[in-house]
Structure formats: structure tokens, C-alpha cells
Amino acid sequence: MQVIHTFVERLLVGLTRIFTGILVYGNPPAVPKARIYFANHTSHLDLMVILGVFPQCLRDRLHPVAARDYWENGWLRRYLARRVLHCVFLDRHNASQAVQTFQNLAELLGQGESILIFPEGTRGDGGQIGRFHAGLFHLMRQVPNVPLVPIYLDGLARTLPKGEFLPAPNMSKICLGEELHWQEGEAKEDFLERCRASLLCLKEQANGLSVK
Amino acid sequence: MNLLHDRKLVALVLIVLALLILGTIVGRVLGIRASQGKCQDSLAANFQARVRSWWMMVAVFAVAMLTGGIGSILLFAISSFLALREFICIIPTRRADHRTLVWCFWVLLPLQYWCIYIGWYGMFVLLIPLYAFLFVPMRNVLAGDCEHFLERTAKIQWGMTCCIYCISYAPMLLKLDCNFDDDGSAVNARLLFFLVTIVEMSDVLQYCWGKILGKHKLLPKVSPNKTVEGFVGGVLSATVLGGALSYFTPFTLWQGLGISLLVALAGFAGDATMSAIKRDSGVKDYGTMLAGHGGMLDRLDSLCFAAPVYFHLIRYFFVS
Structure with missing residues (x-):
């Protein structure tokens, strides 16, 4: 079965x-290591593009965080999310469930796996980058040594x-930025704003790169 | 169509191979000179990258020709797809254009090349300039967004015409029913080969003449790299090359010279027009697919204008 899942992923x-x-633009990581990747979210293709620039050894150990209400809905989405893309489901509407999910994610990171999270929580229209949800902050508090990309x-x-x-x-x-690190004692809003600012900075670079 | 039995076609292919080998040698020499500090590193690297891309392109083109008509049609269909993809990237489309674009990519483009495959000339000529011209605004109207309506529609129509319609004239050459007094079995394949060789060599020669002699800027605002010397030298030498290669085509020497001149001029017009569109959108190259060349559209811009002119010249004068 694994062969089929891998085939579907490559397809x-x-x-x-x-x-x-x-x-x-920027350097995709080459060596598997516990990292938290976060990206702006506008399309279903986002994840495929990110997987496409990662080498296979990293793809296998990357776990995107997916909204449970959307990706558990229907057999195709469930199959893709679970078997093909190794997603971890996050409950968007149940805080206590979400806390449990973040503990699981921290465990995965402890095993050297990587996490991909879309902190806007939903797909935007490609214009502005939306407000970041607090999940990234709660996760980082549990694994302060893991770098953020x-x-x-x-x-x-x-x-x-x-x-x-x-x-x-x-x-x-696709623009990959420099690693960010947890700063001890940083407030939630400041941390999330710092992360969002790093994406805005990459966005400016991306727009500048095509204009010569 | 048994291409290998056509001696003139084989000779043409050998000439192109010789040119490529020459290019590779020049690249090596430039590389050595660069390492000795006698010329710029970037020039040598750029030249070598271009020659490598040419090897790739010629190999792909040769394979497409060898597989008969279907291979060439597929090759140009894929080229159209990639070119349109780059074109759409640089024009600002809105959310409401999405479904229209889906139609353009997945229905109209295959339909155009299907018309070529079955040799339906009437529909081939009218599909994009007439039916797609009417369809695109209609589909955009259904999406119900009036903001910049004419501008958005016109830009999509432009992309369709340049990237699909004009480029598709190249493989349509294979379906031309010419009454040439020619002994070869693959005269249509040679017509296509001749077109692509002249257009692309005209580009290369303009670049070379410009690098060697270029002083006076030709279109400083549109394309700062173009010089009067490059333009004149490139077009004239491409014309001479066309005259020399006319032996391999059904054209007489004078016909070969005249057609090559027109093709080179049309190619230049295409190149300059696409540059203007790029400037307008604030982009230098359309993509990064072919090393040293920019994107697919950067390579096909000359062919875009040259192919229809060449096709209709031949159809007007040589097809009864």
C-alpha cells in the first residue's frame, strides 16, 4: 500500500x-532535522509546492497540520491527508482537543520529525497575509529549541x-527565509507579529526579485 | 513520412549539429580566456549556458520531428502551454478570470492543436482569432466582474493569440499541401526546419553582432541590449544564411533570401514587442526554464511573429 501512497504523492x-x-528563492533544507515550517496559505497547491522543493528524505518526515473539519470530510480528503500527506489533524473549534494536538506535535518534533503549519488557519485570497492564530505560539512554548522556518x-x-x-x-x-528562534519571555502578540513580519519581508523580496 | 530517406533533411540536421559543435568549442575557448582574465566570466558563463540550452532544444526538436507529425504537434502544444503559463503570470488577472483561463488552457489550446492534427485548416485559422475572441469576453461577463473588464479580456486574448495561435502556425507547416517541384519525401519537415533555423539563428546572430560591434542603441527604452549594429548584422547574416540553406528547401536562391529577410524582420518585431510587454509589466525575463535564455516565451517571441508570416507566404505563393 505504501507504494501506492508514495505514487499518489509524486503524481x-x-x-x-x-x-x-x-x-x-532561498535554500531548501537538505538534512532531516526537527523544524517547524510556517507558510502563508492561499491554495490547495501550497503544500504540493512545498513538498516539490523538498528532497524525498525530508518529505517523508514532514507532517502538515490540517484542519480536521475540512480534511476529515469525505473519503478522498481523508485518504490524502492521512495516508499520502501524513497530516496531523487539528480541531479548529475545540480548544481542549487542540491542546492535545499540540502535545502530539511536540512529541513528533522530539523524534526529529518536521511540522508544517499555516498559521493564518485558512486560505486567503493571495492579497494580504492574514492575522496569525495563537497555535504556533503554544507549540513553540513546548519546544523552544526547535528552529522556525x-x-x-x-x-x-x-x-x-x-x-x-x-x-x-x-x-x-516559493521563498524560504532564514531560521527564526524562540526568544525567552517574548509575549504572544510580539512573537506572532515577528513571525508574520518575516513572511512580509519575504513577500517584499519576492516582489522585488521579478522586477529588474 | 520517412525523414531519414530525405537526404536534404539529413544534411540540414548535420549542418545544425556542426553549428552546435562550433558553439560548444567557442564556449570552451571563452571559458579558458575568462579563466586567464581576458574576457568577462559572466559572458563566458552566459554563452555556455545558452549553448547547453541549444543542445537540449535541438535534441527535443529532433526527437519530435523523428516521431512524425504527432511529435512536432505535441512539442509545439507543450511550448504553447508553457509560454501561455508565463504570459498569464506577468499580466495581472483577477479572481473572476479564473474559469476563463481554465477554458483557455484546457479546452481551447488542445482544440487548436487537435485541428492541426486532423488538418482542419478552416477551424485552425478561425478558432482563436474569432471564436476564442468572442468566447473570452462572454465567459468573463458570466463571471460578473466589471472592473477593468476590457483590459482583462484584451490581455487574455493577447496571450491566446501570441502563445497559442501564432506558435501553432509552425507545426501547421507539416500539413501544408504544397505543389513544389521537389524530389525529397519530407519537404514539409524541411520547411519547418528552415523556419526554426532562420528565426533562431537570427536571434543568435543579432546577439553576437551586438556583443561584438554594438554601439548605437536601437530601442533604448524597450530593450536596452538591442543595438543598430546587432540588428542590421543579425538580420543580414540570417538572410545570407537563409540564401545558403535555400538549397535544402524548395525555394530558389532569391526566394530563400527574400523569405529569410522577411522572417528575420518579423522575428525581430516579435522579440521587440514581447520585450515591450515585459517592460510594461516590470519583468526582465518571462521565466527561468531555459538556462541563459530566460523563459519559454523569451525563446519563442520571435517565432511567434515569424511563423504566421512564413506560413502565409508559402501558402499564398506555393500552394495552388
């Missing part, structure tokens, strides 16, 4: 390559916006 990543010519994705809201089934091909960009 999805390959199709995404066709739909979006991916321009990579910001990832900015551009153009995917145009390729496959929320609510659409068929993609309109387009060139997209």
Missing part, C-alpha cells in the same frame, strides 16, 4: 509542477483559488 507533486512553474508562497491563489476545482496554470514563487 500530485508532479502535476503541481505542470500547473505552476515553481521559481525557488518561514516560507512565503506567491501566485498560487491565481493558480487554484479557494472554491475552484480546476487550476489555471501560472508561474509561482
Whole structure:
């Protein structure tokens, strides 16, 4: 069965390559290590693009955090999220369940696995980067030594916006930023703002890169 | 179509191979000179990257030709797809355009190349300039967003015409029913080969002449790298090359010279136009697919304008 899951993953990543010519800025990590990646979220293709620039050894150990209410809905989504993409489900509406999930995530990180989280909590329209939810902060408090890697994705809201089934091909960009670290005693709002600012900074770079 | 039995086509391919080998040698020499500090590193690296891309492109093109008509049609269909993808990237579309774009990519583009495959000339000529022209605004109206309506519609129509319609003229050459007095079995394949060689060599020669002699800027605002010397030298040498290669085509020497001149001029117009669109959008290259060349559209911009002109010249004068 694992062969089929891997095949489906590669197929999805390959199709995404066709739909979006991916321009990579920054260096994708090469060695598996516990890291928390966080990215802006505009499209279902986001995750595929990120997987596409990671080497296979990292892909296998990357666990995206997925909204339970959306990804457990229907057999196809459930299959993709569980078997193919190794997602960890997060309950968006039940705080005590969410706390449990963050403990599980911290354990995974302790085993050297990586986590990918979309802190906006939902897909935006590709314009502004939305407000960050507190989950990232609660997770970081439990694993203060794990580095954070910001990832900015551009153009995917145009390729496959929320609510659409068929993609309109387009060139997209993925920008990987410098690692961020937990600062002892930092307040929740400050921490989340710092993380969001790192994405905004990458966004500015991404826009500047195409203009010469 | 048995291409290998056509001696003239084989000779053409050998000439292109010789040119590539020459390019590789020049690249090596430039590399050595750069390591001795006699010329710029970036120039040598750029030149070598371009030659490597050319090897790739020629290999892909050769394989497409060898697999017969279907291979070439597929190759140009994929090129159209990639070019349109780059074009859509640099024009600002809105959320309401999404479904229209889905139609363009997944229905109209395959339909255009399907018309070529079955040799339906009437629909091939009209599909994009007429039916897609009417369809795009209609589909945009259904999406119900009036903001910048004409601008958005026109930009999509532009992308469709340049990236699908114009480029698709190249493989349509294979379906031309010419009455040439020519002994070869693959005369259509040679017509296509001739077009691609002249257009691309004109680009390369303009670049080379510009690098060697270039002083006076031709279109400083549109494309700062273009010089009068590069333009004149490139177009003239491409014309001479076309005259020399006319032996391998059904054209006489004078026809070969005239057609090459027109093709080179049309190619230049395409190149300059696409540059202007890029400037307008604040982008230098359309993509990074081909090392040293920018994107697919950067390589196909000349062919875009040259292919329709070339096709209709031949159709007008040589097809009864």
C-alpha cells in the first residue's frame, strides 16, 4: 500500500509542477532535522509546492497540520491527508482537543520529525497575509529549541483559488527565509507579529526579485 | 513520412549539429580566456549556458520531428502551454478570470492543436482569432466582474493569440499541401526546419553582432541590449544564411533570401514587442526554464511573429 501512497504523492507533486512553474528563492533544507515550517496559505497547491522543493528524505518526515473539519470530510480528503500527506489533524473549534494536538506535535518534533503549519488557519485570497492564530505560539512554548522556518508562497491563489476545482496554470514563487528562534519571555502578540513580519519581508523580496 | 530517406533533411540536421559543435568549442575557448582574465566570466558563463540550452532544444526538436507529425504537434502544444503559463503570470488577472483561463488552457489550446492534427485548416485559422475572441469576453461577463473588464479580456486574448495561435502556425507547416517541384519525401519537415533555423539563428546572430560591434542603441527604452549594429548584422547574416540553406528547401536562391529577410524582420518585431510587454509589466525575463535564455516565451517571441508570416507566404505563393 505504501507504494501506492508514495505514487499518489509524486503524481500530485508532479502535476503541481505542470500547473505552476515553481521559481525557488532561498535554500531548501537538505538534512532531516526537527523544524517547524510556517507558510502563508492561499491554495490547495501550497503544500504540493512545498513538498516539490523538498528532497524525498525530508518529505517523508514532514507532517502538515490540517484542519480536521475540512480534511476529515469525505473519503478522498481523508485518504490524502492521512495516508499520502501524513497530516496531523487539528480541531479548529475545540480548544481542549487542540491542546492535545499540540502535545502530539511536540512529541513528533522530539523524534526529529518536521511540522508544517499555516498559521493564518485558512486560505486567503493571495492579497494580504492574514492575522496569525495563537497555535504556533503554544507549540513553540513546548519546544523552544526547535528552529522556525518561514516560507512565503506567491501566485498560487491565481493558480487554484479557494472554491475552484480546476487550476489555471501560472508561474509561482516559493521563498524560504532564514531560521527564526524562540526568544525567552517574548509575549504572544510580539512573537506572532515577528513571525508574520518575516513572511512580509519575504513577500517584499519576492516582489522585488521579478522586477529588474 | 520517412525523414531519414530525405537526404536534404539529413544534411540540414548535420549542418545544425556542426553549428552546435562550433558553439560548444567557442564556449570552451571563452571559458579558458575568462579563466586567464581576458574576457568577462559572466559572458563566458552566459554563452555556455545558452549553448547547453541549444543542445537540449535541438535534441527535443529532433526527437519530435523523428516521431512524425504527432511529435512536432505535441512539442509545439507543450511550448504553447508553457509560454501561455508565463504570459498569464506577468499580466495581472483577477479572481473572476479564473474559469476563463481554465477554458483557455484546457479546452481551447488542445482544440487548436487537435485541428492541426486532423488538418482542419478552416477551424485552425478561425478558432482563436474569432471564436476564442468572442468566447473570452462572454465567459468573463458570466463571471460578473466589471472592473477593468476590457483590459482583462484584451490581455487574455493577447496571450491566446501570441502563445497559442501564432506558435501553432509552425507545426501547421507539416500539413501544408504544397505543389513544389521537389524530389525529397519530407519537404514539409524541411520547411519547418528552415523556419526554426532562420528565426533562431537570427536571434543568435543579432546577439553576437551586438556583443561584438554594438554601439548605437536601437530601442533604448524597450530593450536596452538591442543595438543598430546587432540588428542590421543579425538580420543580414540570417538572410545570407537563409540564401545558403535555400538549397535544402524548395525555394530558389532569391526566394530563400527574400523569405529569410522577411522572417528575420518579423522575428525581430516579435522579440521587440514581447520585450515591450515585459517592460510594461516590470519583468526582465518571462521565466527561468531555459538556462541563459530566460523563459519559454523569451525563446519563442520571435517565432511567434515569424511563423504566421512564413506560413502565409508559402501558402499564398506555393500552394495552388
